[in-house]
Every structure is written in structure tokens, then in C-alpha cells.
Amino acid sequence: MRSVSTISSNVAPRVRPTLPRLPVPELRQTLERYLASLEPLMREDERLGKASYEASYAIRSKRAHEFEYTIGKVLQDRLYALDRASPNNWLDDNFWINKAYLEWRAPLLVNSNWWLAFHDDELVPPSALTGESSDSRAGITLWQIRRAAWIVHRVLDFKEQLHSGELHPETTRTGIWLRQSTSKMFNIGRLPAPLCDIVCSPPPADSPDARKLLLTIHNWFYAIPVYHQTNSPTDVPQLMSPKEIAAQISAVVLDVEQRLTSGESAVPIGILTADHRDHWAANQKHLLSLDPKNRKSYQTMLASVMGLSLDHLTHTIPPSPRTSHCPQTISQQTLDAHLHTIRGHSLNVSNRFYDKPFTLIVDPSTRAGATGEHSPCDALVPSIVAEYGIVQGVDEAAFEGALDGTDPGGWERLDWIVDDKIRKECDAAHARALKIVEDSDDSVLWFEGYGTDWIKGIAKFAPDAYIQMVLQLAWYKTRGEFTATYETVLTRMFKHGRTETLRTLTNDSRAWVLRMVDPQSTPTTRYTALQRAIQTHGRLTREAATGKGIDRHLLGLRLMLRPEEGEHTPFFEDELFERSQQWKLSTSGLSAGHLFRGTGGRNLK
Structure with missing residues (x-):
């Protein structure tokens, strides 16, 4: 009969998993995704008679190209160096808590x-x-x-x-x-x-x-x-x-x-x-x-x-x-x-x-x-x-x-x-x-027509993406225009990971909304547009969750600039760059669960 100690010694200890480091995204990849995120805003400007889409896109594309091969490369190298010097996470160790919270001077209430x-x-x-x-x-x-x-x-x-x-x-x-x-x-x-x-x-x-x-x-x-x-400091x-x-x-x-x-x-x-x-x-x-x-x-x-x-x-x-x-x-x-x-x-x-x-x-x-x-x-x-x-x-x-x-x-x-x-x-x-x-309010509308089970089981859509599209439609129908939209995606798969921004307003979400308000659109056309918009939203969610989002990377690059040494770039000074981050519609979510009557989060700058 084997002894207990013999049996135990043959059992390999369970290896404690480790979380990977948050990556620094590739510069070109971020710039391409950034330009894509601007497209619905530029198309909306054209619809409102402000500027043609082609001219606006050409300007931003040229600035992104110049940025990539000039100061952008320098900033990216500095970010790589910072990442190598950071014990856990280039973003959380150096920037995030200050820039996202502690430097903000607005009252915490609401x-x-x-x-x-x-x-x-x-x-x-x-x-x-x-x-x-x-x-x-x-x-x-x-x-x-x-x-x-x-x-x-x-x-x-x-x-x-x-x-x-x-x-x-x-x-x-x-x-x-x-x-x-x-x-x-x-x-x-x-x-x-x-x-x-x-x-x-x-x-x-x-x-x-x-x-x-x-x-x-x-x-x-x-x-x-x-x-x-x-009885003593060592007691639990x-x-x-x-x-x-x-x-x-x-x-x-x-x-x-x-x-x-x-x-x-x-x-x-x-x-x-x-x-x-x-x-x-x-x-x-x-x-x-x-x-x-x-x-x-x-x-x-x-x-x-x-x-x-x-x-x-x-x-x-x-x-x-x-x-x-x-x-x-x-x-x-x-x-x-x-x-x-x-x-x-x-x-x-x-x-x-x-x-x-x-x-x-x-x-x-x-x-x-x-x-x-x-x-x-x-x-x-x-x-x-x-x-x-x-x-x-x-x-x-x-x-x-x-x-x-x-x-x-x-x-x-x-x-x-x-x-x-x-x-x-x-x-x-x-x-x-x-x-x-x-000057603020909070309320909950209990909608009982259908819910998550119907969205997943019958409509075959991801509930979050479906609701995000509903919010886009509701905003447009009440405001008559589109706006940059913020959604939180957790990056918890990484060591000291916090969040990334998902830019919910896309070409595809905008196209679906316009079809929904067009009385000439057929149900089939609208459904096809919704499918495409939700697929795009799902892809952006996966990218953000796996460290391939754009907003945290753009923040890091911006903070690598040395204005005291005269460094600046038209890329960050663009009016559309700023407008694309003005989140009039902020859709951060908390766990709804079955135990909460309502939840609320922070307003964004």
C-alpha cells in the first residue's frame, strides 16, 4: 500500500497562470483604424453641406501618412522604450489613472x-x-x-x-x-x-x-x-x-x-x-x-x-x-x-x-x-x-x-x-x-417586449451590439445627427489591464440608421444593414479587448510628444481629431444582473 506522501509527490503542482502584457499596437494599424473611425463623421459633414467626403478624407489620409513617417515613428519608438521600462503595463503604470481620472477637476458627484x-x-x-x-x-x-x-x-x-x-x-x-x-x-x-x-x-x-x-x-x-x-500584529x-x-x-x-x-x-x-x-x-x-x-x-x-x-x-x-x-x-x-x-x-x-x-x-x-x-x-x-x-x-x-x-x-x-x-x-x-x-437625471425604462433571450435565440445577434445599434438610432431620431460614441471594452486579459474605447459610430452603423429612417427602405434591406453593422461592432469589440484598439494608443503617442522642445504635429491638432473624441453619447455599461434596479457611471470629458 502506497503512503500518502508517495502519492502526493507524484502529483504535479498546478502552475499559476500569468497574464500577458498589454501590447503597444503597430503604428500603421492604428492609423488605418483611426481613419476608418473618422469616415462616418466625414460623411455626415458632407450630408450637412460642410465639406465633401473625398476632400476631407484626402486631408486626413495625408496627415496620417506624414505622421507615420516623421514624428509618429519617433513617438512610437519612445512608447516602445517606455513599455520596456514599465514593470506591468505601459498604459496603467504611467498614464491612465492620472489622465482618465485624477487630473479631471470636475466634481465627483454625477x-x-x-x-x-x-x-x-x-x-x-x-x-x-x-x-x-x-x-x-x-x-x-x-x-x-x-x-x-x-x-x-x-x-x-x-x-x-x-x-x-x-x-x-x-x-x-x-x-x-x-x-x-x-x-x-x-x-x-x-x-x-x-x-x-x-x-x-x-x-x-x-x-x-x-x-x-x-x-x-x-x-x-x-x-x-x-x-x-x-492579540498580536501577526494574527489574522x-x-x-x-x-x-x-x-x-x-x-x-x-x-x-x-x-x-x-x-x-x-x-x-x-x-x-x-x-x-x-x-x-x-x-x-x-x-x-x-x-x-x-x-x-x-x-x-x-x-x-x-x-x-x-x-x-x-x-x-x-x-x-x-x-x-x-x-x-x-x-x-x-x-x-x-x-x-x-x-x-x-x-x-x-x-x-x-x-x-x-x-x-x-x-x-x-x-x-x-x-x-x-x-x-x-x-x-x-x-x-x-x-x-x-x-x-x-x-x-x-x-x-x-x-x-x-x-x-x-x-x-x-x-x-x-x-x-x-x-x-x-x-x-x-x-x-x-x-x-x-441638472442631471437617472431613470430606468423596463422594456418587456423582448430581451436578451430573444436577441440571442431568435434574432441571432449579440445583445450588446444590438442595443448599441438601438442607441445609435435613438440618438439620430431625437437629435437629427450622428455623434462620436464611447463604449467601454475591458482589457482584463492583460496584466493590470483596464479598458479600451470602442468607437460605436461606424460607417455600417450609420448606414443602418439611415435605412431605418428612410421610408423607401425594405425590411430585407434594413435587416441586411443591421447584420453588417453588428458584425463590424463585434470585430471592433474583439480588437479592443485584445489590445488592438486605437484610443489608448493615440493617447500614449500624444503624451510622448515633447512640446517643451518645440515638438508638435498637425495630426493631433486637427479639429476632427478632437471631435472624434468628444463623446456626447457615452455608453459605458455595468453588470445589469438580476439584483440591480439600475446602474450608472461617469460622464466623459
Whole structure:
């Protein structure tokens, strides 16, 4: 009989896969694809009487040819050299997070932060869904606390299992990508700075702040422990149970209630993070200079594992003239009010810390969702984490034998020392935030005529490409013109891969739209045109996903220019070059899943 050790020694260890490096595309290939992407815009200019297609194409083709054999070759060689010097990825190591996010000065509210609106939890009692409860304290309800504690526990459980390899182990490429991406979601924050922000580094694993949750109620910030204390720095911290997390939240709620009863009100520091980034940078510098306590509170907020905002009011909006068949008999205004709650509205816009990459939001009716600062990772990553957090509903039994109401201790106020300048800046930032909210909207139209199964099974089309064509048609029918269109394609097959742009407006998509609005076109002609447009979209998707897109390459080439040495090129100065990247129609998508009522992402410059 063989010994166990003999059997084990004959089993080859599973080789850990590696992700390939993101390639630097060939220059000529990129230029050819770039010219092809300009064709629908040039044809549209001709249709509108601006310039002939042949003349416009000849100009751009000549510029591309000259670029390729002059400065373009120099820039390409510099990009190759940068790639050789980059440890992981020529794009992500050097440019992407700054150019795509941190240099952008627009407020994070609406403009940049992603958001997810969750479906209601079927295990929450119907009586709790009204948000009106006799057990309410400071406007916070019992089931609001339970659902918040439950989802926090689930999200952090996903984090721990991913880290330990129990979920999506690093023996798969998906595991490598997801673990590397998810690690950027927790224990960090975005720091405002003039011209370009900074993403702070996570604290040491044994830092007490790393084991805390940032809790916001009535515009006050608190830190509560969500991991048990360890006996030594080498011990692995144990995640608290949902009941223990709920006890910590409840203790804070009681403290908030006492503060309100005494007539105290919070200085809404959180609203400063929703402001223009240069305004926030100046205010943050002033705020930290006022007192060492402010710096300590701020450091705890940045280092905290994630955020939780409990709103004390359930947002409602008047009935809308637009009606749709929403699921589960929910009204359109209730659905839209939920989306507005997660995006931000006049009643809760200050009850946030917008610089955290992941913040859970729960209101008194237990409506929930999440939002986060976008730069550390792409929005698909938190949507995967959030799905794990809500796929199992609240187990009421997990809260049985709840703690007897005694203060569990460990939580702390994160208060601020402020002056009149900060108070005035908070008022001004709040006014600006309300203008942003009032100038934006979000809604979901539930279309039940057909869906993904019909598109794939009967029409035999890829659902994403099909919907992209629908968006092109809808834009044209409402605007009377075409526009450059942005769609995100993940490059996660590469080491530290992020995204590439798919330019959805093509000659073929434009041709299909024009046939759809032409009353003389036959159904057969329209269908054939749609087939061709979707085939082209599929090819562009594959190219973008495999590192053969054009926009990231063009960005890299542009950044290789040395204007301080007098370098410039008409290729990058072309009006059409700029217009081809003005994404009036931005179609970035998140996982729709079966657990989200709606999702939203950043607006693009």
C-alpha cells in the first residue's frame, strides 16, 4: 500500500497562470483604424453641406501618412522604450489613472462616481419597506440597520475569501484579475491636490484604522470596528458577525439621537468632497491646518475599509407623466426616487464621503445601493462585489439574541474643528452640488417586449451590439445627427489591464440608421444593414479587448510628444481629431444582473 506522501509527490503542482502584457499596437494599424473611425463623421459633414467626403478624407489620409513617417515613428519608438521600462503595463503604470481620472477637476458627484441601486430584499418584512417604524431612532430604523450590517458583512466576507483564495483563486486568470482589482477598492481614498489628485496607499495590515468602517449619519462621521481585535500584529483579524456590526451601528445611532436632541447639528464636511477638485484641495489644506484632530479624523476616513451612509429620510418624488411597466408592481416614481437616492439628491447629498472607492447606502425603507470613487478600479469590479453582498437576503436569525442594548464600545466620533471660512465653504459647496443634481437625471425604462433571450435565440445577434445599434438610432431620431460614441471594452486579459474605447459610430452603423429612417427602405434591406453593422461592432469589440484598439494608443503617442522642445504635429491638432473624441453619447455599461434596479457611471470629458 502506497503512503500518502508517495502519492502526493507524484502529483504535479498546478502552475499559476500569468497574464500577458498589454501590447503597444503597430503604428500603421492604428492609423488605418483611426481613419476608418473618422469616415462616418466625414460623411455626415458632407450630408450637412460642410465639406465633401473625398476632400476631407484626402486631408486626413495625408496627415496620417506624414505622421507615420516623421514624428509618429519617433513617438512610437519612445512608447516602445517606455513599455520596456514599465514593470506591468505601459498604459496603467504611467498614464491612465492620472489622465482618465485624477487630473479631471470636475466634481465627483454625477460626473465621475459610479453607482448601483439594489433590488429590495425579499426577506425584509413588508412593513419595514415603508420606512415608517416605531423603533426609529434619529430617523434610522431597525431593519435599515440590519440590512446595512448584513451587506457590510457579506461584502467584507467576499474581500476576505478572495484574499485567502477561497473564492476565485489565483490559479485562474479571472482570479488574478479580480483579486488585483478588488484589492484597490478597500482601505484607500482619493486625496485632492491642485492640478492632479492622488490615491493614497492603504495602511499597514495591523493598523487599527484598517479594521474600521466609515459610518455617516445626519452628516456626522463615525468610525466603527468591523473586525475583532487581535492579540498580536501577526494574527489574522476576524470579521465581526452581522449582529456585532449592527450593535456598533446602533450605538452610533443612539449617539446621533442624543446630539440631535441637544440641538447640535453637524458641519457637513462631506459636501466639500462633492465640490470642484481644486476647491476641495484648497479647503482640505485649510481644514487640516486648523487642528491636529482634523488630520487624525481625515486619516482614519481614508484608511477605513469602506464607507456606509445611513440616510434618515426616504426620498420621494411626485408622479411622473411617463409611465412604464416596472417589475414587482413598483411605481415609476418610486423606482426613480430610489435611483436618485443612490446618485444623490437635495436631502442626502451631504451625507457622503465621495472620495471613498466603495460606500454602501441604505435609507429608512431599506432601499440600498452603493457608490464609489472611480479611479482605483473599473466599475464592473464593485458590481461583482456588490452582487455577492446582496445575493443572499438578510437572515433574521442572524440577529436573534441581539445584544442587550449596552454600548459595545470601540466606535468613535470623527469630528472636525472648523472656522467661519469652512462653514461658508460648506454652504457654497452644497449650493453647487444641488445645481449638479438638478441638472442631471437617472431613470430606468423596463422594456418587456423582448430581451436578451430573444436577441440571442431568435434574432441571432449579440445583445450588446444590438442595443448599441438601438442607441445609435435613438440618438439620430431625437437629435437629427450622428455623434462620436464611447463604449467601454475591458482589457482584463492583460496584466493590470483596464479598458479600451470602442468607437460605436461606424460607417455600417450609420448606414443602418439611415435605412431605418428612410421610408423607401425594405425590411430585407434594413435587416441586411443591421447584420453588417453588428458584425463590424463585434470585430471592433474583439480588437479592443485584445489590445488592438486605437484610443489608448493615440493617447500614449500624444503624451510622448515633447512640446517643451518645440515638438508638435498637425495630426493631433486637427479639429476632427478632437471631435472624434468628444463623446456626447457615452455608453459605458455595468453588470445589469438580476439584483440591480439600475446602474450608472461617469460622464466623459
